[in-house]
Amino acid sequence: MPLITCPHCGLAKEVPAERFPPGPVRVTCPRCRTGFVFPEREQGPAPDGEGAAGAEAAAGREAAPSGMREPTPATPVRPEKKRQLQRLEDLFAISWESYKRRLPTLIGLLLLAALPFLALAGALAAVKLVFGDLEQVIPLVAGIALTGIVAILLISCWSGAAFTFAVADERLSLREALERSWPRLGSFVWISMLTGFIIQGGVLFTVWFFFSQFVLVSEGDRGMGALRKSREYIRGHFADVFVRLFVLMLIWSVIAAIPGLGAILVLFFWPFAMIFACHIYRELREIKDNLNVAASVSESWTWLGAGLLGYLLIPFIIFALLGTTLLIGILGPLRALLNQG
Numbered sequence: 251m252p253l254i255t256c257p258h259c260g261l262a263k264e265v266p267a268e269r270f271p272p273g274p275v276r277v278t279c280p281r282c283r284t285g286f287v288f289p290e291r292e293q294g295p296a297p298d299g300e301g302a303a304g305a306e307a308a309a310g311r312e313a314a315p316s317g318m319r320e321p322t323p324a325t326p327v328r329p330e331k332k333r334q335l336q337r338l339e340d341l342f343a344i345s346w347e348s349y350k351r352r353l354p355t356l357i358g359l360l361l362l363a364a365l366p367f368l369a370l371a372g373a374l375a376a377v378k379l380v381f382g383d384l385e386q387v388i389p390l391v392a393g394i395a396l397t398g399i400v401a402i403l404l405i406s407c408w409s410g411a412a413f414t415f416a417v418a419d420e421r422l423s424l425r426e427a428l429e430r431s432w433p434r435l436g437s438f439v440w441i442s443m444l445t446g447f448i449i450q451g452g453v454l455f456t457v458w459f460f461f462s463q464f465v466l467v468s469e470g471d472r473g474m475g476a477l478r479k480s481r482e483y484i485r486g487h488f489a490d491v492f493v494r495l496f497v498l499m500l501i502w503s504v505i506a507a508i509p510g511l512g513a514i515l516v517l518f519f520w521p522f523a524m525i526f527a528c529h530i531y532r533e534l535r536e537i538k539d540n541l542n543v544a545a546s547v548s549e550s551w552t553w554l555g556a557g558l559l560g561y562l563l564i565p566f567i568i569f570a571l572l573g574t575t576l577l578i579g580i581l582g583p584l585r586a587l588l589n590q591g
Contacts, residue, residue: 257286257421278536285536335490335533338497345526348420355416356521358424363409370398411438417524418467437472438463444477457492458484461531468535471543479543483534494530498523 255262256279278285335341373394374384381387411431416422422430431438445459458481465476465483484491505519506512535541 254288276539285539333537335487335494335530335537338494341494341526341529345522345529348525348529349522352416352420352525353518353521355422355424355427356413356524357518359409359413359416359427360517360520362412363406366398366401366405369401370394373398407439407442408432408435410442411435413521413524414438414463414467417521417528418464434466437466440473441466441476444473457488457495460484460491460495460527461534464528464531468531475543479541482541482543483531483538487534487537491530491534495527498526 253262254265254277261279275288276285277288336344374391377387377391377394378384384391408428408431411434412424412427415431416424416427419427419430441462445462459477460480461483462476462480465471465479469476469479471479502516502519502523505515508515
């Protein structure tokens, strides 16, 4: 029997010959709930039992014998279009299954980011062991520190990009994720900077642009285009997405607050959180199939301006709430100093 395989999670299932569609249809994976197009019939074997006549009929109109009416192919049954996000408990269950399959690869990519830190610490320890006093070799120490900082930034960004690729495509190994992410490293860093800048405008922006990195990895949209598409996916589903992300962050906060083990547990929870978010993105993408977002320069500047407002608003609020206290704290010692003079 023909075999259908989900390109996202790798789930394979045999399709009975009598149910094999004559043309491409869009189906939904029962495991990861991702929609994809099933290949055309010519790529699969002819159904058993049809014999030569059935094979000729499947080959095309030219194969129909003269004087015989060509049988009308059955209309493929298309799955009902997805309209809502699945329940929270189902989302957790699916994410957990993906997490168990992908944990070694994802943890490996996270640990990769720690290598330049260890290398920098080892280099400084070696210099101290050889020269004793680091003050005697300040230029050497400065050069090692600068090289280490550059390596830390590069490897951290690269492993972060590869991590997102590995979450979005479960077929990728650690090496393949690194190879796939390297050509898009600049775009990944740029989107991360844009997202980090804009979400200062508030929680609303955080939810809107949360999936921009997945848009870059899965659809190839870059810069503000990825951020705008993320917002369009959220449109009409803001409350559902907010609740799911809020629950995720609440669990994150509880785990991080565990004394002693919190930092280690967070390391293992982060892959699950990203898988969880990626499944939400896949559902939104399936709901809004073939989403096309037109470029808008004015809208891009609007979001950048909103982000800038967020950066300016936070100090303003702090000063408005603590302004009097800050002034007293500054002017009090200054007045005492003047009186002594």
